Amino acid sequence: MIFPVKSNFSVSDSKLKDDVKYQLMTIYKGYMGETFKDLVINRISAGSLVVDFDLIYDNDTPAASKDIAEANIALLSGGSNIEVLNETVSATSLKVNGVIVTNTTLSDHKSVCNMYEALNGMCPSNQHCIAVDSQPSCVFxxxxxxxxxxxxxxxxxxxxxxxxxxxxxxxxxxxxxxxxxxxxxxDEEKKFTRRNNRYLSQITMKSLSQSCPRP
CATH class of the missing domain: 1.20.5 (Single alpha-helices involved in coiled-coils or other helix-helix interfaces)
Structure with a gap:
């Protein structure tokens, strides 16, 4: 991750290394919560301030990858800054597993999704990555x-x-x-049933004729 500082510094300055580590840890932990465990700075290089570091965290899940991506985007967009060498700076570029994203490519959907998939792995075959307001996620x-x-x-x-x-x-x-x-x-029961049915029909017809008003 590159921070554009103007001041001169020594790459062997342990105080500078501890200062950068503390501030980056604060930012990533703010996004990752209890998932975050540690941040290890491998080296600091000149040419602006180039910080090579690894994140250590639990639960290598899409949710954790999204939190890391959001922290990276905040550092690139100026949403989060670090104070170093009496300067307040945000990152101008970062590299995640070979994928480079800069503060000028944040609006590029493809660049943000490439960073997210470098952290999380490719989206499932029935999904694809989209970045809405620079926030990446896999959708069906x-x-x-x-x-x-x-x-x-x-x-x-x-x-x-x-x-x-x-x-x-x-x-x-x-x-x-x-x-x-x-x-x-x-047979007798059938005859009885037929007679009974005829009898009921006659009663019904008689009732109907009696109920009808005579002219």
């Missing part, structure tokens, strides 16, 4: 969303059709059972 492809909706619709239609078929089969079975029961009735 639009095609996969549509496919998911289509699958839900198909499942609902299949369930309705299956339920309809079950109801129809049940009704047919009940109807068949009733027909078989009628066939198995004794």
């Amino acid at each position: 492809n639009e095609v996969d969303k549509n496919n998911g909706l289509a699958r839900v619709i198909v499942m609902v239609v299949v369930a309705i059709v299956a339920l309809t078929i079950i109801v129809l089969i049940t009704l047919l079975v009940i109807r068949k059972i009733r027909r078989m029961e009628n066939r198995n009735l004794p």
Whole structure:
């Protein structure tokens, strides 16, 4: 990570190294919380102030990678600064696993996503990286969303059709059972049933004729 300081300094200055380490630790811990464990400065080089460091943290997850990416973006955008050699500076560029991002490429969606994927690994095959206001994340492809909706619709239609078929089969079975029961009735009982039905029909007709007003 490069900080554009104007003052001269010695790369062997242990106080400078401790000062930079403390301030960077404060920034990263503020974004990462309890996930953050330590920051190790490997070396400090001249040519502005070039700091080579490693982050040590728990839970190598997309959430942790996103927190690191946000801290990096804050340092590049000026959202977070360090005070060193009586100067307040933000980073002008950083390198993450071979991917270089500068303060002038933060608005470039591809550069921010390259940094995020260098930390987190590539997004799953059914997702892609987007950077909204320089905040990267993996989101589902639009095609996969549509496919998911289509699958839900198909499942609902299949369930309705299956339920309809079950109801129809049940009704047919009940109807068949009733027909078989009628066939198995004794002849005398069948005659009684027919006479009873005729008698009920006559009563019904008589009731209807009595209830109708005469002209």
